[in-house]
Amino acid sequence: MDEALIQRIQNNPKFAELVHKKGRLSWCLSVVMLVIYYGFILTIAFSPETLGKPLSAGGVTTVGIPVGLFVIVSAFVLTGIYVRRANTEFDQLTKELVEESRQ
Amino acid sequence: MMRSLQTRLGLLATGLLVNASVWASGSxxxxxxxxxxxxxxxxxxxxxxxxxxxxxxxxxxxxxxxxDFYAAGGGxxxxxxxxxxxxxxxxxxxxxxxxxxxxxxxxxxxxxxxxxxxxxxxxxxxxxxxxxxxxxxxxxxxxxxxxxxxxxxxxxxxxxxxxxxxxxxxxxxxxxxxxxxxxxxxxxxxxxxxxxxxxxxxxxxxxxxxxxxxxxxxxxxxxxxxxxxxxxxxxxxxxxxxxxATAVEVKHAAAQALSAKAGAASEAAAKALATHAADASEVAAKAKTLTADAAKAAKANVMAPGGLVSNPIDAISLGLALMFGTAGLPHILMRFFTVKDAxxxxxxxxxxxxxxxxxxxxxxxxxxxxxxxxxxxxxxxxxxxxxxxxxxxxxxxxxxxxxxxxxxxxxxxxxxxxxxxxxxxxxxxxxxxxxxxxxxxxxxxxxxxxxxxxxxxxxxxxxxxxxxxxxxxxxxKQNIAFMVGLAFSIAASANFPVLFLSMFWRGLTTRGAVIGGAIGLISAVVLIILGPPVWEATLGNPAKSAPFPYSNPAIFSMTLAFFFTWLFSVTDKSPRAESEQAAFLPQFIRSMTGIGAEGASKH
CATH class of the missing domain: 1.20.1730.10 (Sodium/glucose cotransporter)
Structure with a gap:
């Protein structure tokens, strides 16, 4: 990459937009995942009985089962949200940025 | 055929009962x-x-x-x-x-x-x-x-x-x-x-x-x-x-059977003690373990968290090792070079x-x-x-x-x-x-x-x-339950911090990366050896004698790695450090846009 190309990319407002949008989405989703997982782990460490309560009176399935499933599904869904936006919106923005800067 | 499979032991999961071996099911x-x-x-x-x-x-x-050899041609x-x-x-x-x-x-x-x-x-x-x-x-x-x-x-x-x-x-x-x-x-x-x-x-x-x-x-x-x-x-x-419901019933019935067995054993022990039988102490010891097992089984609940995560520091540390260790496993990271683009x-x-x-x-x-x-x-x-x-x-x-x-x-x-x-x-x-x-x-x-x-x-x-x-x-013949844990801890404490900071932090320098990463690697290895999984389970020292009380060092070793990488980078005032920091911008642009990235091979 030559100096001029770097300059052009850096000065293109689309680069700032890409950095801002992609950065915000990846950090937001990372925080959401960390909060979900550590919320789960800390609940187990400090209050295991919360997850051991039956879902309904007299039932066997405990609160922990849907909660555990939720953590698994959320990992998949959060990944999906990121990949979807990155592969459409961000990639489009990147393409425009690269084309404009190469001229 | 199954009936012909005669065996007396094979309690592979014994390790799992010991709190120290949270990692046992990793191997x-x-x-x-x-x-x-x-x-x-x-x-x-x-x-x-x-x-x-x-x-x-x-x-x-x-x-x-x-x-082709390393990355399947990127195809x-x-x-x-x-x-x-x-x-x-x-x-x-x-x-x-x-x-x-x-x-x-x-x-x-x-x-x-x-x-x-x-x-x-x-x-x-x-x-x-x-x-x-x-x-x-x-x-x-x-x-x-x-x-x-x-x-x-x-x-x-x-x-x-x-x-x-x-x-x-x-x-x-x-x-x-x-x-x-x-x-x-x-x-x-x-x-x-x-x-x-x-x-x-x-x-x-x-x-x-x-x-x-x-x-x-x-x-x-x-x-x-x-x-x-x-x-x-x-x-x-x-x-x-x-x-x-069926599983809970099965476990319940097993606990009851165990408690009946423990009851019978206790009675036998009492009788043996009363008659001063020669094997009285042996019978009593057996009754004691059975009673303890029965109490454990009665308390166990397959539908709720049990003893796996009881110590919050260990729990958080295990979580860190698993989460960031995955992102530092070289054989996993290598797989991303086999595809054609981001x-x-x-x-x-x-x-x-x-x-x-x-x-x-x-x-x-x-x-x-x-x-x-x-x-x-x-x-x-x-x-x-x-x-x-x-x-x-x-x-x-x-x-x-x-x-x-x-x-x-x-x-x-x-x-x-x-x-x-x-x-x-x-x-x-x-x-x-x-x-x-x-x-x-x-x-x-x-x-x-x-x-x-x-x-x-x-x-x-x-x-x-x-x-x-x-x-x-x-x-x-070794107890290797700690090995997968150690692999994840090293990946999280040595590979991950350096990789992560090289991509996200402008200030990283060679000196910081090498010293910080090495401290992460060494501390992960040393703390695992001094902790219960190796000190007690593998080296055979008595329980609770481990100098380092936690099974998972990641929370400490990762912190050390990040801290020293930072410290030795910000104090690095050499001309090399300066040019390395200046090179961050082109690297960042390439990482964001893919300009200059490796393509797939043509054939």
Missing amino acids: IDGPVEKQGVNLHAIAMFIVFVALTLGITYWAAQRTRSAK ISGFQNGLAIAGDYMSAASFLGISALVFDKGYDGLIYSIGFLVGWPLITFLVAERLRNLGKFTFADVASYRLAQTPLRTFAATGTLFTVALYLIAQMVGAGKLIQLLFGLNYTLAVVLVGVLMVIYVTFGGMLATTWVQIIKAVLLLSGATFMALMVLSHVGFSVESMF KEARKSVFVATGFIGYFYILTFIIGFGAIMLVSTNPAFKDAAGKLVGGSNMAAVHLAHAVGGEYFFGFISAVAFATILAVVSGLTLSGASAVSHDLYANVIARGRTNEAQEIRVSKYATVGLGIVAILLGILFE
Whole structure:
């Protein structure tokens, strides 16, 4: 990459937009995942009985089962949200940025 | 045939009962007893080997350049790579070990498997596409992008080889134990067989053969596990509630039987003591253990968290090691170079996350299925009422219970084949650290050619194969439950911090990266040795004597690594540091836009 190309990319407002949008989405989703997982782990460490309560009176399935499933599904869904936006919106923005800067 | 499988012990899961060995289900360990020869399994395994050797032959015709060898020419699709990543990550230990953990402790198994999943979203958000845009063959390419090649690559190769060696030993020992349990064959035979096959796949077929071995294994394992879970659910009319209810009843009945036994033993002990019988103290001791077991069983609840996560510091530390360790495993990171661009890299983690999450849900159902259908069936128990072959056999016995003789053979063959897929990925990653990082960029300093580099990496593969076989044999009788934990801790404390900071922090310098990363590596190793898993479980010191009280060092070793990397970077005022920091901008632009990134090969 030559100096001029770097300059052009850096000065293109689309680069700032890409950095801002992609950065915000990846950090937001990372925080959401960390909060979900550590919320789960800390609940187990400090209050295991919360997850051991039956879902309904007299039932066997405990609160922990849907909660555990939720953590698994959320990992998949959060990944999906990121990949979807990155592969459409961000990639489009990147393409425009690269084309404009190469001229 | 199952009835003929006579065995007295095989309490593979003993380690799981000890709080210190949270990692035990990450590897197949503990004493095992050889089972009867399982011809169906051996036949199906031979079919698998023949198929994969055929693929290796095909792949060998297509592997010419270094890019073909290390990265399958960059021509793997996102979906294929996702499946291969899942195949690389779902080890035999996670299939048999986690379903065994669920079988023994219910809910705790789910907690454990979730830890192995949650690193994947972070890889997607922070690592995958940047890695693809910046690197070529190894994660060291990325870590050393703007830093001094020699020190950085030496460090990264050390981190890679440590992680790979520990993981390989765990897999080799697991293979030896499994072949005795599943095929009824000899330990050493398994270790040699696995070593030889992985060397063949990797030296001849490179990344292309490795990828397809992983894909086939993933498909076989996922379809086998799906079938088992469906059979379990159909047994309870597809009502999860009634599956849980049955399992709770089974565990309850077992606890009651145990308590009745304990009661009888106590009475006998009282009588023996009263009559001053010669064996009175022995009988009393037996009664005491039985009573303790019964009390434990009565208190245990498969539907709620048990003792797996009791110490918050250990819990958080384990979580960190699993989450960030996954993002620092060299054989996993290497897979992102096999796709053509950042878009496909993202797709592949999405696919992998889906399959891995689905697989863990299946193992949970399989574990509960084994409580219902295996633990209640005397055919799967030995005289002492223990599971034949130990708890790690829960899933395999379940295969027999729901699918008969042939399916039992199939699952046994798949469980063993699984090891081959994992070790091939590990070996290729270790070999590339030797040839691409150490040889081409450190020893020859770039003054070499592709053909020579590939040759070195083939020698390295053979060397690694021999080392893996020797270590596998050496560690047969050792307690290796800590090894997978240590591999993850090193990946999280040495590889991950350096890789992460090199991509995200302008201020990183060579001095900071090498010193900080080395401190992370050393502290992870030292703290694991001083902690309960090695100090007590492996070295045999008494319980609670470990100088370091936690089983998982990651919370400390990762903090140390990040802190010292920062400290030695900000205090680095050398001209080299200045130019390294100035080089961040072009690197950042490439990581964001993919300009200048490696493309797929043309042929």
